[in-house]
Amino acid sequence: MARLRAAVAAFGLFACAAAAPAEPPEDPKVAAAVARGAASLQRLHAAGVQGESGSAGLCGLALLEGGVKADDPAVQNIAKHIRTTWPTDTRTYHVALAILFLDRLGDANDIPAIQLLGTRLYGGMTRAGGYGYECADLVPLSAVGKSEAELTAGNPAAAPKPEVKKPDNGFPAAVGRKPNAPAAVAGKLHPSVAGYNAAVRLAVGAGGRPAAGGDNSNTQFGLIGLWVAARHGVPVDDAFVLLEARFLTTQNPGDAGWSYNGTGGASSPAMTCAGLLGLAIGTSRNQPAEAAPAPAPAADSGDPFDRTKKPKAAAGGGVNPVGVNPLVPAMSAAMRKASIDHGLKYLGFAIRSSSGPQNAPGQLSGFSDVCYTLWSIERVGMAYGLDTIGDIDWHRWGSAHLLAMQSPDGGWPAGTHGGPEVATSFAVLFLSKSNFVKDLTRRLTGQVKDPGKAELRAGRDFKPPAAMLPAAVPEPGVRPAEPVAAASAQVIAEGLVNGPDFPTALRDAKDTKGTEFTAALVSAIPRLNDQRRDQARDALAERLTRMTAKTLRTMLTDPDSELRRAAALACAMKDDKAHVGDLIGRVVDPSDAVVQAARAGLKSLTGQDFGPPAGSDDEARKKAAGSWSRWYLSDAKK
Numbered sequence: 047m048a049r050l051r052a053a054v055a056a057f058g059l060f061a062c063a064a065a066a067p068a069e070p071p072e073d074p075k076v077a078a079a080v081a082r083g084a085a086s087l088q089r090l091h092a093a094g095v096q097g098e099s100g101s102a103g104l105c106g107l108a109l110l111e112g113g114v115k116a117d118d119p120a121v122q123n124i125a126k127h128i129r130t131t132w133p134t135d136t137r138t139y140h141v142a143l144a145i146l147f148l149d150r151l152g153d154a155n156d157i158p159a160i161q162l163l164g165t166r167l168y169g170g171m172t173r174a175g176g177y178g179y180e181c182a183d184l185v186p187l188s189a190v191g192k193s194e195a196e197l198t199a200g201n202p203a204a205a206p207k208p209e210v211k212k213p214d215n216g217f218p219a220a221v222g223r224k225p226n227a228p229a230a231v232a233g234k235l236h237p238s239v240a241g242y243n244a245a246v247r248l249a250v251g252a253g254g255r256p257a258a259g260g261d262n263s264n265t266q267f268g269l270i271g272l273w274v275a276a277r278h279g280v281p282v283d284d285a286f287v288l289l290e291a292r293f294l295t296t297q298n299p300g301d302a303g304w305s306y307n308g309t310g311g312a313s314s315p316a317m318t319c320a321g322l323l324g325l326a327i328g329t330s331r332n333q334p335a336e337a338a339p340a341p342a343p344a345a346d347s348g349d350p351f352d353r354t355k356k357p358k359a360a361a362g363g364g365v366n367p368v369g370v371n372p373l374v375p376a377m378s379a380a381m382r383k384a385s386i387d388h389g390l391k392y393l394g395f396a397i398r399s400s401s402g403p404q405n406a407p408g409q410l411s412g413f414s415d416v417c418y419t420l421w422s423i424e425r426v427g428m429a430y431g432l433d434t435i436g437d438i439d440w441h442r443w444g445s446a447h448l449l450a451m452q453s454p455d456g457g458w459p460a461g462t463h464g465g466p467e468v469a470t471s472f473a474v475l476f477l478s479k480s481n482f483v484k485d486l487t488r489r490l491t492g493q494v495k496d497p498g499k500a501e502l503r504a505g506r507d508f509k510p511p512a513a514m515l516p517a518a519v520p521e522p523g524v525r526p527a528e529p530v531a532a533a534s535a536q537v538i539a540e541g542l543v544n545g546p547d548f549p550t551a552l553r554d555a556k557d558t559k560g561t562e563f564t565a566a567l568v569s570a571i572p573r574l575n576d577q578r579r580d581q582a583r584d585a586l587a588e589r590l591t592r593m594t595a596k597t598l599r600t601m602l603t604d605p606d607s608e609l610r611r612a613a614a615l616a617c618a619m620k621d622d623k624a625h626v627g628d629l630i631g632r633v634v635d636p637s638d639a640v641v642q643a644a645r646a647g648l649k650s651l652t653g654q655d656f657g658p659p660a661g662s663d664d665e666a667r668k669k670a671a672g673s674w675s676r677w678y679l680s681d682a683k684k
Contacts, residue, residue, distance in 0.1 A: 082456030084112030103143035108471035142271030164275020175292030176260025244627025266320035290328030302388035319422035394436020415461035431491030538566035590616035618647035
C-alpha cells in the first residue's frame, strides 16, 4: 500500500483502449440535441476544469455518452483533474462520480484508484444502509504510507513506465475493454489497495460505520458507485444487504414511493427512482448468475463436498439461494417483487399525471428538478430493461420535454441540484439512454414488467416489511443463507453424541458432502466430552479447509463461535495469506476461543505475534488488532 503511486504507474505498462464511442440516438432531433448539449460541455472544459470534481465527473460522463472521444481535450482535462483530486475527496457525490467516470473512460491505469474509491464508499455507508453528503474515510489515507501531497501530486497515469521483465506480476496484464466490462482481473484487488481495503473492513467489523441515516439522493449515487466498484474486485456484498434492507423497510405505505430522508415525509419521483434502483440491486443479487459460456450444472448447496456446482456469481453481487435478506427475515422474493411493482405504479402515476394537456413541453408538475428527475427515471428504465413505465414510452415522453427546454447555446437551464452544466449533463445522459450498469440490466431484463396503468389504492395494496433497527444487525455477522436440512443435521449430530461408533460417525461427518454434516458438527461439539470435543473440532476445521475463500469469510462472521473458531483455523491450514486481513478482524471477536484461533492462524501465516494473550479483555483485543493492522499496512507490504 505504501507504493500506491508506483503501482498505479506500473499499470501504464499495459495496453488499454479508450472508451468505446456511444451509439447515437435513433431520433435525429434527439441526436442533434445531444450533440449540441455535448458541444456546450466541451466548451466549458476545453481550457481546463471549471467547478468541482463532482460536476466535472458528471460532465465527463455526459461527454463520453454523448459521443465525444476519450482523447478530446475537455475529457482529458476532466480526467487529469479527477486523477489529481480523488485521494482527498470524501464527498459522496464526488467519490461515486469519479468511479463512474474513470470506469467509463476505460483506462486500466485507473483501476487501483477505482478500487480505493470503492473501498471508501464501502466504509462510508451508514449503519442504516445509506449515505450522507460526506463519505466517512474510516481509515485515513496516511495509512497508505504517503502524505496526501505525494498522493495528489501530478497525474499518476502520466508517471514514468518502468520496464518489467515478466508480463504477469500477480496482477495480469490488462487489455483494452469496453465500458462496463469486468476489470483486468475480476474479483481481485490490486496489491496496493488490498491492505487499505482490509483495514477499512476491519474498522467496519468493529462497528465503525457512521450512525447517521443519510439521504436517498446521496444514496442513489453511492449504490451505483458501489456496483461499479464491485465489478473491479471490491468486496461489497454485505453493503448491498444493508442497502436493500434500507429500501425494503422505508417504502411509504400510503403511495409506495420513497422520500428524501427515508424516515417519513412525502414521496417524490426522483427518490422513488432511488428506491427502485436499490431494489434492482437486491433483485439481481437473488437471481441466478449470468450464464457461463458452457452450460453449468444446477444448484449448489454451498458445501464443496457437494459436487453439484452452481455458476459463479457475477462481480456485481452474490447469489442468495433462498432469496431472503437476513436483515429483513420476513422478506421473500414475492414480497420484494411486490415492493418493486408498487414502486413502479407510483412512478407510472407520476409520469401519467405530468403528461396531460396542463403540462406544456418543459413543464412537469410534481418534478422539482426536471433534468435530475428525468435522469433518475432513465436509470430505472435502463436498469430494469423497461421500454414503458405507466404504459408510457418514458424516453419519448422525457425527450419531448427536454428538447423544448434546451437553450440556444445547447445547454439546459440550472435546476435545484446544480448549475447549467449539471442540468445539461443530466439531460444529455437521459437523451443518450446512458447505462452504467449494463451487467445489472442483463440480469434483470424480463424479470420485472411495467404494471401499466394499474392504480395503487393508498394504504390497502401495499405494506412494507417491519422497519429495520440498526442495533438489530447481527454481530459479529450474519449466518450465510444456505439451505440446511435441519432434520438431517439433528439426526447426524445425535449419532455423534450418543451413537455406538463415534470414530465412524466423525469420519463421515468430516468427509461426506452436504451442508447438514457441517451443521451437525457445529451442533454436536458443545455436547461432547473433552477428548471427543477436541477430535470433533479438529474434524470441523479440516472439513472447512475445502471451503472456498468466500465461504470461509462468511463463516468467520457466523453467529456460532464454534464455526468461527473452525473457520479461523481452516484459514491457517489452507496456508492462504489472503486471509490475513480476515483473521485480523477476528482478533476482536467476543469469544476468546475464536480470538486465540485467529491469533494462531496469524502466527502461522505471518511468522509474527502481536497477541492478544488468552483471556484478554476488550481493550487488549482492540490494541492487538491495531498492532496487527499497522503491521499489515506497513511492514507486510515492504
